Amino acid sequence: MATQCPRLSPTPVLSYCDSGASGNKSDHHQNTNSALHISQRWMPQCSGRLLALHANAGAQKKVGRLERTAATDPAGFMTLIFQVEILDSKTKEQLCFLDKVEPHSSVGDIKSLFHKSYPKWYPARQSLRLDPKGKALRDDDVLQNLPVGTSAILYFRDLGPQLGWTMVFLVEYIGPLLIYLLFYIRVPYIYNHKYTFTSSSHQVVNLACACHSFHYIKRLFETIFVHRFSNGTMPLRAILKNCAYYWGFAAWLAYYINHPLYTPPSYGETQVNYALIIFVLCEAGNFSIHWSLNSLKCEGTKCRRFPNPSKNPFTWLFFFVSCPNYTYEVGAWVGLSIMTQCVPVALFTFVGFIQMSIWAKGKHKTYNREFKDYPNLRMSILPFIL
Amino acid sequence: MASGEEDGTVEEKETNNKKRTKGAIATAWLTFYNIAMTAGWLVLAVAMARYYLQKGTHKGLYKNIARTLKFFQTFALLEVGHCAIGIVRTSVIVTGVQVCSRIFMVWFITNSIRQIQNEESVILFVVVWTITEITRYSFYTFNLLNHLPYFIKWARYNLFIVMYPLGVIGELLTIHAALPYVRRSGMYSLRLPNKYNVSFDYYYFLIIVMLSYIPLFPQLFFHMLRQRRRVLHGEIVVEKDE
Numbered sequence: 336m337a338t339q340c341p342r343l344s345p346t347p348v349l350s351y352c353d354s355g356a357s358g359n360k361s362d363h364h365q366n367t368n369s370a371l372h373i374s375q376r377w378m379p380q381c382s383g384r385l386l387a388l389h390a391n392a393g394a395q396k397k398v399g400r401l402e403r404t405a406a407t408d409p410a411g412f413m414t415l416i417f418q419v420e421i422l423d424s425k426t427k428e429q430l431c432f433l434d435k436v437e438p439h440s441s442v443g444d445i446k447s448l449f450h451k452s453y454p455k456w457y458p459a460r461q462s463l464r465l466d467p468k469g470k471a472l473r474d475d476d477v478l479q480n481l482p483v484g485t486s487a488i489l490y491f492r493d494l495g496p497q498l499g500w501t502m503v504f505l506v507e508y509i510g511p512l513l514i515y516l517l518f519y520i521r522v523p524y525i526y527n528h529k530y531t532f533t534s535s536s537h538q539v540v541n542l543a544c545a546c547h548s549f550h551y552i553k554r555l556f557e558t559i560f561v562h563r564f565s566n567g568t569m570p571l572r573a574i575l576k577n578c579a580y581y582w583g584f585a586a587w588l589a590y591y592i593n594h595p596l597y598t599p600p601s602y603g604e605t606q607v608n609y610a611l612i613i614f615v616l617c618e619a620g621n622f623s624i625h626w627s628l629n630s631l632k633c634e635g636t637k638c639r640r641f642p643n644p645s646k647n648p649f650t651w652l653f654f655f656v657s658c659p660n661y662t663y664e665v666g667a668w669v670g671l672s673i674m675t676q677c678v679p680v681a682l683f684t685f686v687g688f689i690q691m692s693i694w695a696k697g698k699h700k701t702y703n704r705e706f707k708d709y710p711n712l713r714m715s716i717l718p719f720i721l
Numbered sequence: 722m723a724s725g726e727e728d729g730t731v732e733e734k735e736t737n738n739k740k741r742t743k744g745a746i747a748t749a750w751l752t753f754y755n756i757a758m759t760a761g762w763l764v765l766a767v768a769m770a771r772y773y774l775q776k777g778t779h780k781g782l783y784k785n786i787a788r789t790l791k792f793f794q795t796f797a798l799l800e801v802g803h804c805a806i807g808i809v810r811t812s813v814i815v816t817g818v819q820v821c822s823r824i825f826m827v828w829f830i831t832n833s834i835r836q837i838q839n840e841e842s843v844i845l846f847v848v849v850w851t852i853t854e855i856t857r858y859s860f861y862t863f864n865l866l867n868h869l870p871y872f873i874k875w876a877r878y879n880l881f882i883v884m885y886p887l888g889v890i891g892e893l894l895t896i897h898a899a900l901p902y903v904r905r906s907g908m909y910s911l912r913l914p915n916k917y918n919v920s921f922d923y924y925y926f927l928i929i930v931m932l933s934y935i936p937l938f939p940q941l942f943f944h945m946l947r948q949r950r951r952v953l954h955g956e957i958v959v960e961k962d963e
Contacts, residue, residue, distance in 0.1 A: 596914040678919035 424467040424490035438479035442472045459568040462492040497568035504558040511585035512551040518589035519544045530595045537599045588679040600676040614670030621663035623649035655718035658695040747808040752865045759858040761793040766851045783838040794827050834899045846891030853884045878949040
């Protein structure tokens with residue numbers, strides 16, 4: 336046997352295994368004997384399966400091809416080769432057959448291959464699992480580490496149209512910003528027609544508009560320039576639900592604040608000024624935390640270190656909570672509620688607090704699990720309380 | 722260390738004992754609860770039948786049974802608690818939605834809007850509720866006593882196919898009948914201007930409630946259908962084995 340590994344070019348095993356197909360790829364003739372020998376040693380099911388494949392070729396079953404790099408395996412020519420069959424998880428019909436898959440290729444690679452055969456199912460939209468009712472495999476799972484033989488069967492499910500995180504947040508935040516402004520300038524058909532395009536006589540209404548708009552402009556800015564998102568996506572249905580929530584609530588609270596019959600706060604200027612101070616401090620705090628989270632060296636969701644307080648006084652909240660960004664967010668909305676003295680704003684704050692507490696508790700648990708030296712003093716969202 | 726190991730097994734036995742007693746207390750309480758509720762709804766059924774047979778009309782029937790109905794329907798709030806603490810294995814949300822819709826009908830529609838109490842739709846949904854609840858609570862009771870007669874199981878998983886839609890029709894017709902009275906009286910409503918800068922119109926709220934039946938009712942109905950299929954499917958498998 337030659338000591339050098341025969342150069343296996345990126346053609347399917349078909350040309351090697353199928354000894355009946357002569358003259359198929361003439362340039363590989365000199366390799367055929369040794370290659371056949373290899374294939375028969377490592378892929379005993381090969382010939383039977385590939386004869387069937389040959390027959391099926393007429394039936395136009397799609398066969399994916401993996402671009403192989405030259406296999407100069409240090410162990411010689413004994414490269415274990417995988418075959419991957421992809422079935423629809425509901426109908427169990429075969430959607431794709433991938434032969435000659437390298438053992439250390441990832442699920443992500445397989446998804447890219449599958450995408451080539453079915454262009455409308457881009458990788459973010461694919462869910463591949465080992466069992467039709469099981470958990471979806473991660474993109475970074477390696478084929479040879481999965482509990483499959485050399486012939487793997489994966490079940491495919493379409494997750495529906497997906498949107499990247501940046502797009503999701505842009506869409507979610509631009510709505511409330513614009514909707515509030517529409518109510519502020521009092522476009523026709525919302526209020527009594529004699530108030531169309533008038534402005535409120537109360538200073539606090541103008542201030543509330545400035546604060547609300549600043550809040551969402553800051554969020555848009557952070558989405559574009561500050562946050563680093565993983566390659567994850569969100570399904571379209573969830574985005575529609577989120578947008579309905581944010582946009583709907585924004586319309587509801589904007590309606591009352593900009594209403595001609597709006598009643599300014601009971602304690603007048605004092606209440607508005609204190610609330611404004613709370614709002615500004617919390618917005619600054621929220622931005623500081625986002626900035627400091629940005630400076631952590633994270634790869635996707637895995638971070639080497641948990642966030643810690645820095646020289647910035649706003650980050651000192653890290654001594655007491657795991658997710659001070661959520662704390663500051665709730666604080667800013669509390670400030671806005673007090674400033675406007677408006678029940679819908681308070682309700683939005685409350686619902687947001689519930690949701691963010693759930694997220695904060697999850698994050699807190701993850702931190703505690705991943706880092707053994709995680710400080711005990713820290714709570715999840717409210718210092719000493721939650 | 723020997724003493725450490727001994728402590729371990731003693732603790733294990735204690736927790737097992739605690740679990741067993743907790744299970745026994747839960748079962749006892751649930752049995753009592755379900756028997757009480759079955760009895761309560763039976764009383765309601767008998768009272769309604771007696772009234773109708775004596776008076777020959779449904780007018781004034783609701784007023785006659787109002788207190789009993791309100792008591793037993795409100796008591797059903799405990800079921801949400803049962804799901805929350807885990808002694809009943811049903812989703813808190815599903816139970817919560819069902820109980821809340823019942824409470825809403827009883828307290829915020831028929832109780833507060835007197836003029837609609839003699840409507841036929843009220844009798845419709847009260848009768849439907851009575852039949853459904855008697856079946857349901859007796860099913861739970863017999864289940865807890867491990868002695869379930871087949872006809873109760875049959876009733877529980879088949880009657881709802883007729884009762885659920887009829888109940889929904891009764892409820893929707895009742896709310897619809899209440900609308901003009903709500904509009905006229907402006908009840909449960911808050912108008913602008915007020916210092917909380919919020920307004921609430923019960924009339925439009927009722928319209929939204931009626932519209933919400935469209936997405937919610939099919940979900941609850943198909944939930945019951947799925948349970949029915951699971952129960953009946955299980956029976957078929959057992960028969961084949963024998």
